[in-house]
Amino acid sequence: MQPLCEKITSVLRNDYPGQACSLAKSLEAIGERWSLLIVRDVMNGNRRFSGIQESLGIARNVLSARLQRLIDEDILERRAYQESPPRHEYFLTEKGLDLWPALMALMHWGDRYTPGPEGPPVVVVHKGCGGTVSDRGICESCGQVLTAHDARATPGPGAAAYADLPYSPFAARR
Numbered sequence: 001m002q003p004l005c006e007k008i009t010s011v012l013r014n015d016y017p018g019q020a021c022s023l024a025k026s027l028e029a030i031g032e033r034w035s036l037l038i039v040r041d042v043m044n045g046n047r048r049f050s051g052i053q054e055s056l057g058i059a060r061n062v063l064s065a066r067l068q069r070l071i072d073e074d075i076l077e078r079r080a081y082q083e084s085p086p087r088h089e090y091f092l093t094e095k096g097l098d099l100w101p102a103l104m105a106l107m108h109w110g111d112r113y114t115p116g117p118e119g120p121p122v123v124v125v126h127k128g129c130g131g132t133v134s135d136r137g138i139c140e141s142c143g144q145v146l147t148a149h150d151a152r153a154t155p156g157p158g159a160a161a162y163a164d165l166p167y168s169p170f171a172a173r174r
């Protein structure tokens with residue numbers, strides 16, 4: 001199936017000429033394979049190249065290219081945490097943090113239409129009260145409309161099924 005995957009990737013990499021649609025513009029920035037998962041990892045505090053690579057099980061050259069693309073799009077920024085040898089961490093810009101509602105909607109969509117037998121592997125909760133966050137980014141306990149800063153990902157009932165995989169959702173923080 002590799003040729004098909006490559007074909008799809010190359011389609012996503014192209015422009016969408018004649019598309020007067022902001023969804024097409026958004027996909028230009030974040031529609032490449034792995035891009036949203038990199039954004040998810042950084043949002044969850046997995047900020048270093050090696051940690052993201054371990055979490056996603058992705059080739060180094062592909063990860064480098066995707067990180068650079070996200071930096072070029074002003075979605076991520078790179079900050080040095082060590083000078084020799086040079087080491088960096090990745091942080092979301094405001095533009096990147098504003099992807100949080102889209103990630104919440106897509107995650108819940110996956111939970112609904114491709115559910116695992118044990119339930120969701122990840123449950124996002126409101127830091128303030130511990131309530132579950134809805135697909136619209138609203139706390140189901142206190143009703144607060146949340147941002148990325150207000151929420152954190154926790155292992156859900158289906159997390160155990162992924163525990164032995166190198167790219168478990170929580171592998172980077174174990």
Ligand SMILES: [Zn+2]
Nearest residue numbers: 126129139142
């Ligand atoms: Zn709450």
